[in-house]
Ligand SMILES: Nc1ncnc2c1ncn2[C@@H]1O[C@H](COP(=O)(O)OP(=O)(O)O)[C@@H](O)[C@H]1O
Ligand SMILES: O=P(O)(O)OC[C@H]1O[C@](O)(COP(=O)(O)O)[C@@H](O)[C@@H]1O
């Protein structure tokens with residue numbers, strides 16, 4: 001997270017919206033609510049510090065109690081909703097991400113088994129399912145979701161494309177939904193905010209709580225998004241295959257294209273996981289193709305030196321090379337990217353041929369394979385715990401809020417905070433420094 005951005009935070013950015021007074025006693029029995037504070041658990045009245053270092057905190061020049069803080073996640077003693085009467089909806093939107101089914105399962109399990117909420121509807125096909133054009137929602141029970149975590153994708157289906165918040169709120173009203181969980185990325189969360197605002201405008205006490213989803217890890221103010229570790233682990237497998245191909249052929253060049261629309265986290269982490277890569281190209285670092293310190297010269301030098309070369313490119317890198325060409329947008333309004341992988345393949349091919357280099361280029365694009373797999377064990381645990389945190393927030397009447405984890409602690413974050421900016425690899429930060437050390441590529445910022 002950019003320090004200047006962090007220093008600009010005010011209490012208004014961090015305030016979580018609540019539907020009203022908490023009047024119903026929580027059915028969670030003593031064990032869960034009587035926990036003492038510990039190194040790992042923040043008490044109900046405590047707050048989670050935004051700043052991770054003394055240096056940043058002291059630059060603010062304010063007393064400790066005025067430092068910016070997040071609301072801790074976790075169960076509350078009193079609830080806004082009466083669990084026996086609460087009706088819940090769940091929707092998954094946007095691109096796939098490992099762990100979507102784990103989150104659905106976690107939500108249903110926590111609602112039913114701990115709070116005694118037994119009415120949970122799964123809306124189908126993203127926000128389309130919240131309109132009259134959508135398919136009939138499905139009842140979700142602990143039995144019906146028992147094994148879904150073993151599958152990738154989402155059992156509810158997903159979609160891109162805008163829907164009218166008024167129409168979606170009308171669907172929630174007709175179905176008497178009290179709580180809507182939105183599992184989605186930046187776009188979905190903007191949609192969730194629009195639903196929460198429209199409900200407020202109509203005086204409907206509906207809690208809209210998000211579980212942030214993104215394989216690109218581009219949502220800010222959370223340590224890491226669920227599914228990201230699984231996705232970069234799968235991406236690292238593709239890099240290893242390309243490395244094997246490159247090393248096994250005289251003049252072998254492996255080129256791997258990975259997802260990452262605006263943020264190069266998958267490319268950076270998969271590279272560090274593979275330890276074989278000679279060059280990583282990400283949207284945040286504009287390295288030119290030409291010139292002494294450019295992509296083509298670096299690959300040529302690497303080939304000369306070690307006889308093979310391995311390049312990883314995130315799909316959002318170098319989009320400015322296509323300036324003047326109209327790419328269009330997807331149904332959600334996201335700009336459609338030009339194919340930088342194929343462009344690089346062609347440019348490298350022409351350059352190495354012209355230089356008279358003996359080479360064999362293998363182009364690997366794992367594409368959707370990295371995001372359609374089931375969550376690994378780490379992400380499975382994280383999904384379950386995020387789902388539990390989201391249920392605690394919703395039952396306590398939090399709305400326009402997402403459940404996140406910051407510096408290892410579960411927190412409730414206002415949606416406008418997490419959609420205001422985008423998490424990106426900092427070209428001057430320690431992650432990128434690690435990548436530069438691992439690859440030995442020319443430094444560009
Ligand atoms: N600014 C917005 N306001 C309301 N809804 C939005 C907004 N941006 C996107 N959405 C809706 O959220 C859903 C998912 O958005 P999308 O960008 O495709 O994926 P993601 O949530 O993963 O970023 C789509 O149905 C889209 O129309
Ligand atoms: O082809 P699709 O389904 O539109 O998805 C492609 C995009 O989805 C992503 O995974 C991001 O999607 P979201 O914004 O939905 O999380 C990008 O990495 C990729 O550019």
Ligand SMILES: [Mg+2]
Pocket residue numbers: 094185186187
């Ligand atoms: Mg998005």
